Amino acid sequence: MKYELYYWPTIQGRGEFVRLALEEGGLAYRDVARESGKGNGVAALLRLLRDRSVKRPPFAPPFLKAGELLIGQTANILYFLGPRIKLAPQTTAARLWTHQLQLTVADFVAEIHDTHHPVDVDSYYEEQKKEARRYSAHFLKSRAPKFLNYFEKILARGGRADYLVGAQLTYVDLSLFQLVAGLKYAFPRAMAQAARKYRRVFALHARVQERPRLAAYLASPRRIPFSDEGIFRHYSELDLPRSRLKKA
Amino acid sequence: MKYELYYWPTIQGRGEFVRLALEEGGLAYRDVARESGKGNGVAALLRLLRDRSVKRPPFAPPFLKAGELLIGQTANILYFLGPRIKLAPQTTAARLWTHQLQLTVADFVAEIHDTHHPVDVDSYYEEQKKEARRYSAHFLKSRAPKFLNYFEKILARGGRADYLVGAQLTYVDLSLFQLVAGLKYAFPRAMAQAARKYRRVFALHARVQERPRLAAYLASPRRIPFSDEGIFRHYSELDLPRSRLKKA
Numbered sequence: 001m002k003y004e005l006y007y008w009p010t011i012q013g014r015g016e017f018v019r020l021a022l023e024e025g026g027l028a029y030r031d032v033a034r035e036s037g038k039g040n041g042v043a044a045l046l047r048l049l050r051d052r053s054v055k056r057p058p059f060a061p062p063f064l065k066a067g068e069l070l071i072g073q074t075a076n077i078l079y080f081l082g083p084r085i086k087l088a089p090q091t092t093a094a095r096l097w098t099h100q101l102q103l104t105v106a107d108f109v110a111e112i113h114d115t116h117h118p119v120d121v122d123s124y125y126e127e128q129k130k131e132a133r134r135y136s137a138h139f140l141k142s143r144a145p146k147f148l149n150y151f152e153k154i155l156a157r158g159g160r161a162d163y164l165v166g167a168q169l170t171y172v173d174l175s176l177f178q179l180v181a182g183l184k185y186a187f188p189r190a191m192a193q194a195a196r197k198y199r200r201v202f203a204l205h206a207r208v209q210e211r212p213r214l215a216a217y218l219a220s221p222r223r224i225p226f227s228d229e230g231i232f233r234h235y236s237e238l239d240l241p242r243s244r245l246k247k248a
Numbered sequence: 249m250k251y252e253l254y255y256w257p258t259i260q261g262r263g264e265f266v267r268l269a270l271e272e273g274g275l276a277y278r279d280v281a282r283e284s285g286k287g288n289g290v291a292a293l294l295r296l297l298r299d300r301s302v303k304r305p306p307f308a309p310p311f312l313k314a315g316e317l318l319i320g321q322t323a324n325i326l327y328f329l330g331p332r333i334k335l336a337p338q339t340t341a342a343r344l345w346t347h348q349l350q351l352t353v354a355d356f357v358a359e360i361h362d363t364h365h366p367v368d369v370d371s372y373y374e375e376q377k378k379e380a381r382r383y384s385a386h387f388l389k390s391r392a393p394k395f396l397n398y399f400e401k402i403l404a405r406g407g408r409a410d411y412l413v414g415a416q417l418t419y420v421d422l423s424l425f426q427l428v429a430g431l432k433y434a435f436p437r438a439m440a441q442a443a444r445k446y447r448r449v450f451a452l453h454a455r456v457q458e459r460p461r462l463a464a465y466l467a468s469p470r471r472i473p474f475s476d477e478g479i480f481r482h483y484s485e486l487d488l489p490r491s492r493l494k495k496a
Contacts, residue, residue, distance in 0.1 A: 057405075071344060076351055079344075080344060096327075097304045099327075100319065100320050103323065107307075118366050118379070121391070131367055134368065135366075135368070138367065147307075154305070157305075
Protein backbone atom coordinates (compact mmCIF):
# COMPACT_ATOMS: atom_id res chain seq x y z
CA MET A 1 0.00 0.00 0.00
CA LYS A 2 1.28 3.43 -0.94
CA TYR A 3 0.26 6.25 1.38
CA GLU A 4 -1.34 9.25 -0.29
CA LEU A 5 -0.90 12.65 1.32
CA TYR A 6 -3.28 15.46 0.41
CA TYR A 7 -2.14 18.96 1.21
CA TRP A 8 -1.84 22.36 -0.47
CA PRO A 9 0.97 22.03 -3.01
CA THR A 10 2.79 25.36 -2.63
CA ILE A 11 3.34 25.66 1.12
CA GLN A 12 4.88 23.59 3.89
CA GLY A 13 2.02 24.36 6.27
CA ARG A 14 0.63 21.67 8.53
CA GLY A 15 1.22 19.09 5.82
CA GLU A 16 4.97 19.40 6.37
CA PHE A 17 4.73 17.64 9.73
CA VAL A 18 3.38 14.61 7.88
CA ARG A 19 5.87 14.90 5.01
CA LEU A 20 8.77 14.87 7.48
CA ALA A 21 7.49 11.66 9.07
CA LEU A 22 6.96 9.96 5.72
CA GLU A 23 10.44 11.02 4.54
CA GLU A 24 12.26 9.96 7.70
CA GLY A 25 10.20 6.77 7.70
CA GLY A 26 11.69 6.03 4.29
CA LEU A 27 8.36 5.26 2.70
CA ALA A 28 7.40 5.80 -0.88
CA TYR A 29 4.35 8.04 -0.77
CA ARG A 30 2.35 10.19 -3.11
CA ASP A 31 1.96 13.91 -2.49
CA VAL A 32 -1.15 13.95 -4.62
CA ALA A 33 -1.92 17.66 -4.88
CA ARG A 34 1.64 18.27 -6.14
CA GLU A 35 1.37 15.72 -8.92
CA SER A 36 0.27 16.71 -12.38
CA GLY A 37 -1.83 14.59 -14.69
CA LYS A 38 -5.45 13.63 -14.82
CA GLY A 39 -7.07 13.03 -11.44
CA ASN A 40 -4.20 14.63 -9.50
CA GLY A 41 -3.39 18.14 -8.31
CA VAL A 42 -5.47 20.38 -6.09
CA ALA A 43 -8.60 19.15 -7.87
CA ALA A 44 -8.06 15.72 -6.31
CA LEU A 45 -7.76 17.28 -2.86
CA LEU A 46 -10.91 19.37 -3.29
CA ARG A 47 -12.81 16.38 -4.64
CA LEU A 48 -12.16 14.39 -1.47
CA LEU A 49 -13.11 17.38 0.70
CA ARG A 50 -16.40 17.87 -1.12
CA ASP A 51 -17.43 14.43 -2.32
CA ARG A 52 -20.70 13.51 -0.61
CA SER A 53 -19.93 9.82 -0.86
CA VAL A 54 -16.92 10.17 1.45
CA LYS A 55 -18.07 8.60 4.68
CA ARG A 56 -15.62 10.33 7.00
CA PRO A 57 -14.78 13.68 5.43
CA PRO A 58 -11.92 15.72 6.88
CA PHE A 59 -12.53 19.30 7.98
CA ALA A 60 -9.42 20.57 6.20
CA PRO A 61 -6.08 19.41 4.75
CA PRO A 62 -3.78 17.69 5.49
CA PHE A 63 -5.36 14.29 5.22
CA LEU A 64 -3.91 10.91 4.45
CA LYS A 65 -5.33 8.07 2.43
CA ALA A 66 -4.14 4.69 3.63
CA GLY A 67 -5.98 2.01 1.74
CA GLU A 68 -9.63 2.41 2.67
CA LEU A 69 -8.90 4.83 5.50
CA LEU A 70 -9.07 8.58 5.08
CA ILE A 71 -7.51 10.28 8.10
CA GLY A 72 -7.55 13.98 8.93
CA GLN A 73 -5.99 16.22 11.59
CA THR A 74 -2.19 16.37 11.57
CA ALA A 75 -1.66 14.89 15.04
CA ASN A 76 -4.14 12.11 14.32
CA ILE A 77 -2.35 11.24 11.07
CA LEU A 78 0.97 11.05 12.92
CA TYR A 79 -0.54 8.94 15.69
CA PHE A 80 -1.74 6.50 13.03
CA LEU A 81 1.47 6.54 10.98
CA GLY A 82 3.98 6.47 13.83
CA PRO A 83 4.01 2.73 14.59
CA ARG A 84 3.76 1.87 10.89
CA ILE A 85 6.92 3.78 10.02
CA LYS A 86 8.81 2.87 13.20
CA LEU A 87 8.68 6.41 14.55
CA ALA A 88 6.59 5.71 17.64
CA PRO A 89 7.47 4.04 20.94
CA GLN A 90 6.29 0.53 21.76
CA THR A 91 3.92 0.84 24.70
CA THR A 92 0.42 2.30 24.72
CA ALA A 93 1.35 4.65 27.55
CA ALA A 94 4.38 5.98 25.67
CA ARG A 95 2.32 6.40 22.51
CA LEU A 96 -0.27 8.46 24.39
CA TRP A 97 2.57 10.59 25.74
CA THR A 98 4.06 11.09 22.27
CA HIS A 99 0.63 12.12 21.01
CA GLN A 100 0.18 14.47 23.96
CA LEU A 101 3.43 16.20 23.02
CA GLN A 102 2.29 16.37 19.39
CA LEU A 103 -0.96 18.05 20.46
CA THR A 104 1.10 20.60 22.34
CA VAL A 105 3.10 21.18 19.15
CA ALA A 106 -0.25 21.71 17.40
CA ASP A 107 -1.26 24.35 19.96
CA PHE A 108 2.06 26.10 19.44
CA VAL A 109 1.63 25.99 15.64
CA ALA A 110 -1.81 27.61 15.93
CA GLU A 111 -0.35 30.46 17.98
CA ILE A 112 2.54 30.90 15.54
CA HIS A 113 0.05 31.16 12.68
CA ASP A 114 -1.84 33.84 14.56
CA THR A 115 1.25 36.07 14.80
CA HIS A 116 0.47 37.24 11.26
CA HIS A 117 -3.29 36.54 11.29
CA PRO A 118 -4.56 37.48 14.74
CA VAL A 119 -8.03 38.79 13.90
CA ASP A 120 -9.13 37.55 10.48
CA VAL A 121 -7.77 34.34 9.02
CA ASP A 122 -9.38 35.02 5.65
CA SER A 123 -7.87 38.48 5.05
CA TYR A 124 -4.33 39.47 4.16
CA TYR A 125 -1.63 40.14 6.70
CA GLU A 126 -1.46 43.68 5.38
CA GLU A 127 -5.01 44.21 6.58
CA GLN A 128 -4.17 43.30 10.19
CA LYS A 129 -0.60 44.55 10.63
CA LYS A 130 -1.32 46.60 13.70
CA GLU A 131 -3.00 43.70 15.50
CA ALA A 132 -0.22 41.38 14.33
CA ARG A 133 2.41 43.60 15.94
CA ARG A 134 0.64 43.54 19.25
CA TYR A 135 0.04 39.80 19.07
CA SER A 136 3.63 39.06 18.06
CA ALA A 137 5.13 41.18 20.82
CA HIS A 138 3.18 39.17 23.39
CA PHE A 139 3.94 35.94 21.57
CA LEU A 140 7.70 36.54 21.67
CA LYS A 141 7.66 37.79 25.23
CA SER A 142 5.40 35.19 26.84
CA ARG A 143 3.99 32.46 24.65
CA ALA A 144 6.99 31.21 22.65
CA PRO A 145 9.13 31.07 25.83
CA LYS A 146 6.39 29.08 27.60
CA PHE A 147 6.30 26.45 24.86
CA LEU A 148 10.07 26.35 24.27
CA ASN A 149 10.72 26.11 27.99
CA TYR A 150 8.29 23.19 28.21
CA PHE A 151 10.09 21.20 25.53
CA GLU A 152 13.46 22.13 27.05
CA LYS A 153 12.22 20.78 30.39
CA ILE A 154 11.09 17.51 28.80
CA LEU A 155 14.47 17.05 27.15
CA ALA A 156 16.27 17.87 30.42
CA ARG A 157 14.10 15.45 32.37
CA GLY A 158 15.01 12.67 29.96
CA GLY A 159 18.53 12.76 31.35
CA ARG A 160 20.97 11.75 28.66
CA ALA A 161 18.25 10.69 26.23
CA ASP A 162 18.69 12.33 22.86
CA TYR A 163 15.03 12.67 22.01
CA LEU A 164 11.76 13.86 23.54
CA VAL A 165 10.33 10.43 24.30
CA GLY A 166 13.62 8.70 25.07
CA ALA A 167 16.65 7.30 23.31
CA GLN A 168 14.85 6.72 20.01
CA LEU A 169 13.68 9.28 17.49
CA THR A 170 9.89 9.59 17.19
CA TYR A 171 7.70 11.66 14.91
CA VAL A 172 7.32 14.39 17.53
CA ASP A 173 11.07 15.08 17.33
CA LEU A 174 10.61 15.76 13.62
CA SER A 175 7.82 18.17 14.49
CA LEU A 176 9.97 19.97 17.05
CA PHE A 177 12.70 20.23 14.41
CA GLN A 178 10.17 21.84 12.07
CA LEU A 179 9.01 24.27 14.76
CA VAL A 180 12.55 25.47 15.36
CA ALA A 181 13.34 25.65 11.64
CA GLY A 182 10.20 27.70 11.05
CA LEU A 183 10.69 29.99 14.03
CA LYS A 184 14.29 30.68 12.95
CA TYR A 185 12.99 31.67 9.54
CA ALA A 186 10.16 33.83 10.89
CA PHE A 187 11.85 35.47 13.88
CA PRO A 188 15.62 35.33 13.28
CA ARG A 189 16.48 37.93 15.92
CA ALA A 190 14.30 36.48 18.65
CA MET A 191 15.52 32.98 17.88
CA ALA A 192 19.17 34.01 17.96
CA GLN A 193 18.49 34.85 21.59
CA ALA A 194 16.34 31.80 22.23
CA ALA A 195 19.11 29.49 20.98
CA ARG A 196 21.23 30.51 23.95
CA LYS A 197 18.47 29.73 26.41
CA TYR A 198 16.81 26.60 25.02
CA ARG A 199 20.00 24.74 24.21
CA ARG A 200 18.54 21.25 24.23
CA VAL A 201 15.70 22.21 21.89
CA PHE A 202 18.08 23.82 19.42
CA ALA A 203 20.53 20.91 19.72
CA LEU A 204 17.70 18.54 18.86
CA HIS A 205 16.93 20.64 15.79
CA ALA A 206 20.56 20.38 14.69
CA ARG A 207 20.70 16.64 15.39
CA VAL A 208 17.54 15.89 13.45
CA GLN A 209 18.50 17.84 10.36
CA GLU A 210 21.71 15.85 10.06
CA ARG A 211 19.96 12.52 9.85
CA PRO A 212 20.71 11.13 6.38
CA ARG A 213 17.13 10.78 5.17
CA LEU A 214 16.10 14.16 6.56
CA ALA A 215 19.18 15.86 5.14
CA ALA A 216 18.49 14.35 1.72
CA TYR A 217 14.88 15.48 1.87
CA LEU A 218 15.74 19.00 2.98
CA ALA A 219 18.19 19.34 0.08
CA SER A 220 15.68 18.00 -2.45
CA PRO A 221 13.04 19.86 -4.47
CA ARG A 222 10.44 17.98 -2.43
CA ARG A 223 11.11 20.40 0.44
CA ILE A 224 9.06 23.48 -0.38
CA PRO A 225 10.90 26.64 0.75
CA PHE A 226 9.55 28.81 3.55
CA SER A 227 7.64 31.76 2.16
CA ASP A 228 5.20 34.48 3.14
CA GLU A 229 2.26 32.20 2.44
CA GLY A 230 2.77 29.53 5.06
CA ILE A 231 2.49 29.27 8.81
CA PHE A 232 6.00 30.59 9.41
CA ARG A 233 6.41 33.97 7.75
CA HIS A 234 9.20 36.45 8.02
CA TYR A 235 7.96 39.98 8.53
CA SER A 236 10.85 41.91 10.04
CA GLU A 237 8.49 44.28 11.86
CA LEU A 238 7.06 41.38 13.87
CA ASP A 239 10.45 40.12 15.06
CA LEU A 240 12.26 41.34 18.17
CA PRO A 241 13.31 44.99 17.63
CA ARG A 242 17.05 45.30 16.88
CA SER A 243 17.33 47.63 19.87
CA ARG A 244 16.33 44.80 22.19
CA LEU A 245 18.93 42.34 20.93
CA LYS A 246 21.35 41.59 23.71
CA LYS A 247 24.95 40.63 23.14
CA ALA A 248 25.83 37.03 23.86
CA MET B 249 -9.18 2.71 40.36
CA LYS B 250 -10.76 6.12 40.77
CA TYR B 251 -9.96 8.64 38.04
CA GLU B 252 -8.62 11.97 39.23
CA LEU B 253 -9.32 15.03 37.12
CA TYR B 254 -7.17 18.13 37.58
CA TYR B 255 -8.58 21.38 36.28
CA TRP B 256 -9.16 24.95 37.41
CA PRO B 257 -11.93 24.79 40.00
CA THR B 258 -14.03 27.87 39.13
CA ILE B 259 -14.58 27.56 35.38
CA GLN B 260 -15.93 24.97 32.96
CA GLY B 261 -13.13 25.59 30.48
CA ARG B 262 -11.51 22.71 28.65
CA GLY B 263 -11.91 20.54 31.72
CA GLU B 264 -15.68 20.46 31.15
CA PHE B 265 -15.27 18.24 28.09
CA VAL B 266 -13.69 15.64 30.38
CA ARG B 267 -16.22 16.17 33.17
CA LEU B 268 -19.09 15.53 30.76
CA ALA B 269 -17.55 12.23 29.66
CA LEU B 270 -16.91 11.09 33.23
CA GLU B 271 -20.45 12.04 34.27
CA GLU B 272 -22.18 10.36 31.31
CA GLY B 273 -19.89 7.39 31.78
CA GLY B 274 -21.33 7.06 35.27
CA LEU B 275 -17.95 6.81 36.94
CA ALA B 276 -17.07 7.96 40.38
CA TYR B 277 -14.20 10.39 39.92
CA ARG B 278 -12.39 13.02 41.89
CA ASP B 279 -12.29 16.63 40.72
CA VAL B 280 -9.20 17.23 42.80
CA ALA B 281 -8.74 20.99 42.48
CA ARG B 282 -12.34 21.50 43.65
CA GLU B 283 -11.88 19.44 46.78
CA SER B 284 -10.88 21.02 50.05
CA GLY B 285 -8.63 19.44 52.63
CA LYS B 286 -4.97 18.79 52.87
CA GLY B 287 -3.27 17.84 49.63
CA ASN B 288 -6.24 18.88 47.48
CA GLY B 289 -7.33 22.09 45.77
CA VAL B 290 -5.41 24.14 43.25
CA ALA B 291 -2.22 23.44 45.17
CA ALA B 292 -2.47 19.79 44.16
CA LEU B 293 -2.87 20.78 40.53
CA LEU B 294 0.10 23.15 40.62
CA ARG B 295 2.22 20.57 42.38
CA LEU B 296 1.76 18.07 39.55
CA LEU B 297 2.48 20.76 36.96
CA ARG B 298 5.70 21.78 38.67
CA ASP B 299 7.00 18.65 40.36
CA ARG B 300 10.34 17.75 38.79
CA SER B 301 9.86 14.09 39.60
CA VAL B 302 6.85 13.84 37.27
CA LYS B 303 8.14 11.90 34.30
CA ARG B 304 5.57 13.06 31.78
CA PRO B 305 4.47 16.53 32.84
CA PRO B 306 1.46 18.09 31.10
CA PHE B 307 1.79 21.50 29.47
CA ALA B 308 -1.43 22.78 31.06
CA PRO B 309 -4.66 21.60 32.69
CA PRO B 310 -6.81 19.61 32.22
CA PHE B 311 -4.99 16.42 33.00
CA LEU B 312 -6.16 13.09 34.28
CA LYS B 313 -4.53 10.71 36.70
CA ALA B 314 -5.45 7.10 36.02
CA GLY B 315 -3.40 4.89 38.30
CA GLU B 316 0.21 5.44 37.29
CA LEU B 317 -0.71 7.33 34.13
CA LEU B 318 -0.83 11.11 33.97
CA ILE B 319 -2.50 12.20 30.74
CA GLY B 320 -2.74 15.72 29.36
CA GLN B 321 -4.45 17.42 26.40
CA THR B 322 -8.25 17.25 26.43
CA ALA B 323 -8.65 15.24 23.23
CA ASN B 324 -5.96 12.80 24.33
CA ILE B 325 -7.70 12.30 27.69
CA LEU B 326 -10.98 11.56 25.93
CA TYR B 327 -9.29 9.18 23.49
CA PHE B 328 -7.91 7.29 26.47
CA LEU B 329 -11.13 7.37 28.51
CA GLY B 330 -13.61 6.67 25.71
CA PRO B 331 -13.35 2.87 25.53
CA ARG B 332 -13.04 2.60 29.32
CA ILE B 333 -16.35 4.36 29.91
CA LYS B 334 -18.15 2.84 26.91
CA LEU B 335 -18.30 6.13 25.06
CA ALA B 336 -16.14 5.13 22.09
CA PRO B 337 -16.85 2.92 19.09
CA GLN B 338 -15.41 -0.57 18.78
CA THR B 339 -13.05 -0.52 15.81
CA THR B 340 -9.67 1.18 15.57
CA ALA B 341 -10.77 3.02 12.42
CA ALA B 342 -13.90 4.37 14.10
CA ARG B 343 -11.88 5.43 17.15
CA LEU B 344 -9.47 7.39 14.96
CA TRP B 345 -12.46 9.05 13.30
CA THR B 346 -14.01 9.95 16.68
CA HIS B 347 -10.69 11.42 17.75
CA GLN B 348 -10.40 13.33 14.48
CA LEU B 349 -13.79 14.93 15.17
CA GLN B 350 -12.68 15.71 18.73
CA LEU B 351 -9.57 17.47 17.40
CA THR B 352 -11.82 19.54 15.16
CA VAL B 353 -13.87 20.42 18.24
CA ALA B 354 -10.58 21.50 19.87
CA ASP B 355 -9.77 23.77 16.93
CA PHE B 356 -13.23 25.32 17.20
CA VAL B 357 -12.81 25.82 20.97
CA ALA B 358 -9.51 27.65 20.42
CA GLU B 359 -11.18 30.04 17.97
CA ILE B 360 -14.11 30.59 20.33
CA HIS B 361 -11.67 31.48 23.09
CA ASP B 362 -9.99 34.00 20.82
CA THR B 363 -13.25 35.91 20.27
CA HIS B 364 -12.58 37.65 23.58
CA HIS B 365 -8.79 37.27 23.63
CA PRO B 366 -7.57 37.78 20.07
CA VAL B 367 -4.23 39.46 20.69
CA ASP B 368 -3.06 38.85 24.26
CA VAL B 369 -4.16 35.80 26.19
CA ASP B 370 -2.63 37.11 29.41
CA SER B 371 -4.41 40.48 29.50
CA TYR B 372 -8.02 41.32 30.24
CA TYR B 373 -10.75 41.37 27.64
CA GLU B 374 -11.22 45.06 28.42
CA GLU B 375 -7.71 45.69 27.12
CA GLN B 376 -8.46 44.18 23.70
CA LYS B 377 -12.11 45.05 23.10
CA LYS B 378 -11.54 46.66 19.74
CA GLU B 379 -9.62 43.67 18.40
CA ALA B 380 -12.20 41.33 19.92
CA ARG B 381 -15.00 43.07 18.03
CA ARG B 382 -13.21 42.65 14.74
CA TYR B 383 -12.31 39.03 15.47
CA SER B 384 -15.84 38.17 16.61
CA ALA B 385 -17.48 39.74 13.57
CA HIS B 386 -15.36 37.53 11.32
CA PHE B 387 -15.87 34.55 13.61
CA LEU B 388 -19.67 34.83 13.45
CA LYS B 389 -19.70 35.51 9.74
CA SER B 390 -17.24 32.89 8.54
CA ARG B 391 -15.64 30.64 11.10
CA ALA B 392 -18.53 29.48 13.28
CA PRO B 393 -20.64 28.69 10.17
CA LYS B 394 -17.74 26.69 8.71
CA PHE B 395 -17.45 24.50 11.82
CA LEU B 396 -21.21 24.20 12.44
CA ASN B 397 -21.81 23.35 8.80
CA TYR B 398 -19.15 20.65 9.01
CA PHE B 399 -20.81 18.94 11.98
CA GLU B 400 -24.23 19.36 10.35
CA LYS B 401 -22.87 17.63 7.25
CA ILE B 402 -21.49 14.73 9.30
CA LEU B 403 -24.84 14.25 11.02
CA ALA B 404 -26.68 14.42 7.69
CA ARG B 405 -24.30 11.92 6.11
CA GLY B 406 -25.01 9.48 8.90
CA GLY B 407 -28.52 9.08 7.55
CA ARG B 408 -30.88 8.29 10.35
CA ALA B 409 -28.09 7.83 12.90
CA ASP B 410 -28.69 9.92 15.98
CA TYR B 411 -25.07 10.67 16.77
CA LEU B 412 -21.90 11.87 15.06
CA VAL B 413 -20.19 8.50 14.82
CA GLY B 414 -23.33 6.40 14.33
CA ALA B 415 -26.25 5.05 16.29
CA GLN B 416 -24.43 5.12 19.64
CA LEU B 417 -23.49 8.11 21.74
CA THR B 418 -19.73 8.77 21.97
CA TYR B 419 -17.71 11.33 23.88
CA VAL B 420 -17.55 13.66 20.88
CA ASP B 421 -21.34 14.07 21.00
CA LEU B 422 -20.95 15.33 24.57
CA SER B 423 -18.36 17.80 23.33
CA LEU B 424 -20.63 19.02 20.54
CA PHE B 425 -23.40 19.45 23.13
CA GLN B 426 -21.01 21.59 25.18
CA LEU B 427 -20.03 23.66 22.14
CA VAL B 428 -23.66 24.48 21.39
CA ALA B 429 -24.48 25.16 25.05
CA GLY B 430 -21.51 27.52 25.29
CA LEU B 431 -22.18 29.29 22.01
CA LYS B 432 -25.83 29.84 22.99
CA TYR B 433 -24.62 31.44 26.21
CA ALA B 434 -21.97 33.59 24.53
CA PHE B 435 -23.77 34.60 21.33
CA PRO B 436 -27.53 34.26 21.97
CA ARG B 437 -28.57 36.36 18.98
CA ALA B 438 -26.27 34.69 16.49
CA MET B 439 -27.20 31.24 17.78
CA ALA B 440 -30.93 31.96 17.57
CA GLN B 441 -30.30 32.31 13.85
CA ALA B 442 -27.91 29.38 13.67
CA ALA B 443 -30.48 27.08 15.27
CA ARG B 444 -32.68 27.46 12.20
CA LYS B 445 -29.84 26.53 9.87
CA TYR B 446 -27.95 23.78 11.69
CA ARG B 447 -30.98 21.82 12.80
CA ARG B 448 -29.23 18.51 13.29
CA VAL B 449 -26.50 20.03 15.45
CA PHE B 450 -29.02 21.79 17.66
CA ALA B 451 -31.23 18.69 17.82
CA LEU B 452 -28.22 16.70 19.01
CA HIS B 453 -27.63 19.30 21.73
CA ALA B 454 -31.25 18.91 22.87
CA ARG B 455 -31.09 15.12 22.74
CA VAL B 456 -27.87 14.92 24.75
CA GLN B 457 -29.01 17.24 27.52
CA GLU B 458 -32.06 15.06 28.14
CA ARG B 459 -30.05 11.94 28.84
CA PRO B 460 -30.71 11.05 32.49
CA ARG B 461 -27.11 11.17 33.71
CA LEU B 462 -26.35 14.37 31.82
CA ALA B 463 -29.55 16.03 32.97
CA ALA B 464 -28.78 15.10 36.59
CA TYR B 465 -25.27 16.48 36.25
CA LEU B 466 -26.40 19.71 34.62
CA ALA B 467 -28.89 20.29 37.45
CA SER B 468 -26.30 19.56 40.14
CA PRO B 469 -23.82 21.91 41.83
CA ARG B 470 -21.06 19.95 40.10
CA ARG B 471 -21.90 21.85 36.89
CA ILE B 472 -20.12 25.18 37.23
CA PRO B 473 -22.19 27.97 35.64
CA PHE B 474 -21.00 29.78 32.53
CA SER B 475 -19.33 33.06 33.45
CA ASP B 476 -17.14 35.79 32.06
CA GLU B 477 -14.02 33.89 33.09
CA GLY B 478 -14.29 30.82 30.90
CA ILE B 479 -13.96 30.02 27.22
CA PHE B 480 -17.58 30.94 26.46
CA ARG B 481 -18.27 34.50 27.59
CA HIS B 482 -21.25 36.67 26.96
CA TYR B 483 -20.28 40.17 25.90
CA SER B 484 -23.31 41.62 24.15
CA GLU B 485 -21.14 43.86 21.98
CA LEU B 486 -19.46 40.80 20.43
CA ASP B 487 -22.73 39.12 19.46
CA LEU B 488 -24.60 39.71 16.22
CA PRO B 489 -25.95 43.30 16.21
CA ARG B 490 -29.70 43.43 16.91
CA SER B 491 -30.14 45.24 13.62
CA ARG B 492 -28.91 42.18 11.74
CA LEU B 493 -31.31 39.75 13.38
CA LYS B 494 -33.64 38.38 10.74
CA LYS B 495 -37.16 37.25 11.47
CA ALA B 496 -37.78 33.52 11.32
